[in-house]
């Protein structure tokens with residue numbers, strides 16, 4: 001393809017959301033008009049499915065749930081007046097609560113405890129939009145059950161726990177990692193002579209285990225999560241908005257950015273629908289079978305966590321064994337990436353020259369910000385950054401590596417909302433194209449059950465341990481299992497934590 005061909009193709013397929021100055025360039029994916037025409041009936045079907053979903057259909061058939069994250073930013077679209085009222089009253093409660101906290105000035109820090117969709121969105125938004133000089137409160141996260149990780153965050157809050165507000169976020173209200181984080185936070189407050197309830201806020205479904213705990217212990221406040229919002233699409237519910245409002249971020253602009261993208265991506269004219277084009281490009285690049293990975297490379301430090309956020313949104317939504325008709329399909333698209341140009345000094349070598357098993361999604365931010373220092377005549381740090389992006393895009397293309405480029409003017413609240421909405425809808429469209437349910441996660445449930453089985457086995461192993469050394473095989477038999485390997489691995493962990501004694505012959509009680 002000549003340089004003139006590139007220019008013409010770029011102009012021909014450029015789309016975007018003018019209301020938020022977002023552009024989508026798909027010209028470096030190798031598709032043609034004939035392929036687009038062939039996909040048109042499938043994408044029209046996806047539009048119909050999406051419109052039914054937005055009208056309140058049971059779009060998650062396995063769990064018999066509506067899927068309503070689009071209503072969060074346009075409550076007037078909610079299919080029932082009670083739902084609209086719930087969204088609006090929760091939003092008002094968030095605004096009022098944050099304003100009150102800021103006004104009282106008693107809290108300087110926020111500790112957000114959650115995992116998966118109850119952490120990745122809040123972490124991404126806090127990092128993308130926060131600034132130490134302007135944030136009204138500092139935000140910290142527990143997003144795991146790693147005791148050392150938790151201790152590290154707590155030590156960063158030492159001396160300020162009395163000024164720390166704790167948000168415990170769990171849609172289900174029963175996620176073990178979040179529960180453990182909550183218990184460890186409670187005990188840190190207790191050790192500091194503080195009443196945890198005076199600092200604690202729950203964000204969960206009404207009636208959940210967490211909701212009952214918060215109610216029983218008279219926590220400061222409870223915010224509702226809705227049954228019809230999935231964890232990975234919950235950033236624009238109380239899950240993400242409360243922490244953002246406390247941090248002092250413009251949550252109305254986040255919602256407006258998302259709403260603007262929603263409005264445009266409801267178009268059934270494919271050339272004017274960037275979310276549909278994105279989904280179609282994923283299909284073209286991966287053969288509709290996940291044959292290539294999605295590498296997400298924002299050339300902007302503030303967007304570093306976007307790829308992590310997208311990892312859950314895309315992979316938990318699209319990674320499915322069965323399609324909607326029950327056929328085995330083993331679907332999904334793998335997502336990874338950090339940021340440019342940093343990653344050019346890490347794995348981009350393989351992308352350019354090695355195995356061609358990916359397509360790139362560049363995120364380009366036009367305004368540089370920061371110090372306009374010129375390193376040489378007319379050349380600033382931001383010129384290097386953009387130059388590296390453009391150069392890498394070209395170099396990859398030159399070696400038959402495909403890419404998509406999304407351009408925004410700056411990383412601000414509007415654009416962050418816009419990016420979230422763009423990818424949420426692209427995921428929904430792609431799921432329709434490959435006929436899967438994007439809104440359940442049966443595989444994760446299996447992992448949770450397996451972990452519970454391991455913990456249960458550990459209890460029996462502890463009972464089987466005695467002062468005299470027993471072989472692993474004996475302990476396994478006494479614990480009532482044939483999984484000798486798992487028994488050994490559990491004992492190895494217990495011994496490393498001085499909860500069992502390991503000898504060459506086996507294990508004993510300490």
Ligand SMILES: O=P(O)(O)OC[C@H]1O[C@](O)(CO)[C@@H](O)[C@@H]1O
Nearest residue numbers: 116117118170171172175231444
């Ligand atoms: O908000 P919850 O219910 O604690 O769930 C956290 C995460 O766990 C999952 O259910 C699966 O692990 C995610 O889908 C979800 O975002």
